[in-house]
Amino acid sequence: MSLLNTPFDPAHEAALVTGAGNGIGRAIAQALVGEGVRTVFADVNRETVTAAVQASPRPELAVPWVCDLADPGACDALLAEAQSAVGQVTHFVHSASPPRREADHALAVSRETWEQMRAVNVDAGFHLARELARKLIAAQQPGSFLFLTSLHAGTPRNLPHYSTSKAALAMLVKELARTFGRFGIRVNALVPGAIAAGGFVADPALARHIPLGRLGRSEDLAPMALAVLSNRVSAYVTGAAIVVDGGLSLTNWFDPPALDDL
Ligand SMILES: NC(=O)c1ccc[n+]([C@@H]2O[C@H](COP(=O)([O-])OP(=O)(O)OC[C@H]3O[C@@H](n4cnc5c(N)ncnc54)[C@H](O)[C@@H]3O)[C@@H](O)[C@H]2O)c1
Numbered sequence: 001m002s003l004l005n006t007p008f009d010p011a012h013e014a015a016l017v018t019g020a021g022n023g024i025g026r027a028i029a030q031a032l033v034g035e036g037v038r039t040v041f042a043d044v045n046r047e048t049v050t051a052a053v054q055a056s057p058r059p060e061l062a063v064p065w066v067c068d069l070a071d072p073g074a075c076d077a078l079l080a081e082a083q084s085a086v087g088q089v090t091h092f093v094h095s096a097s098p099p100r101r102e103a104d105h106a107l108a109v110s111r112e113t114w115e116q117m118r119a120v121n122v123d124a125g126f127h128l129a130r131e132l133a134r135k136l137i138a139a140q141q142p143g144s145f146l147f148l149t150s151l152h153a154g155t156p157r158n159l160p161h162y163s164t165s166k167a168a169l170a171m172l173v174k175e176l177a178r179t180f181g182r183f184g185i186r187v188n189a190l191v192p193g194a195i196a197a198g199g200f201v202a203d204p205a206l207a208r209h210i211p212l213g214r215l216g217r218s219e220d221l222a223p224m225a226l227a228v229l230s231n232r233v234s235a236y237v238t239g240a241a242i243v244v245d246g247g248l249s250l251t252n253w254f255d256p257p258a259l260d261d262l
Pocket of ligand 1: 043044048067094150151191
């Protein structure tokens, strides 16, 4: 049997993807559905999440759920709904993140914007992962969780609410991986580079700094997300930060060699 033929076990596995209405979350949720995995698409935007479900390879396996993840009560309702809609959630992807606005630098960002970013990225990510883990532990089932972090977990972005929330998520991945490992629940981070996905309005000139010569697309993230999420492909991977950036993070103050004579 081919190793990569059946990465998932749809009879016993189901997924919940936050931020599934747009960009990277949407691409991952649709890819999971394409693998036959029943998946809850959670997002604050009713229109986009409905469209994402309809455009799925198998819409009958996709369940839309509209909620504001900044509201802890909405997270509880999502947990209850996910279980009744798709059964025990074994695979969790946290991709939701409020919009990034370049104007929100350290002297400008409002308290409300700061708290919204933390509430969606960190608080909801922690709360959802912990409650899903409790259910899996009680049922003695393995699981796989994936958090979308960022290169800006480690380097400034001029958006302190965003970079600090991603740094917090990067540590949360390590904490949860260590605590949940003994129960067969793996927790990893997916670290995108510059992905022209909706949440990031990319200047095409940025491609000059990317060794693979182009900005990323959401579809560049989905195959790696599936590989890390799969308990068959990545059974021994936990606490890892998987960078998918076309080499962007290799850029520094030295330009690559000119190689004019080749
Ligand atoms: N695009 C990039 O270049 C890039 C780079 C590094 C990290 N990331 C991370 O990857 C993830 C996806 O990025 P993207 O560019 O696809 O983002 P995006 O803005 O296109 O999608 C984010 C989704 O989250 C949803 N969302 C926002 N607030 C919400 C809330 N309160 N409750 C529920 N849903 C909410 C939005 O409606 C949207 O559909 C994010 O966590 C982002 O930080 C993206």
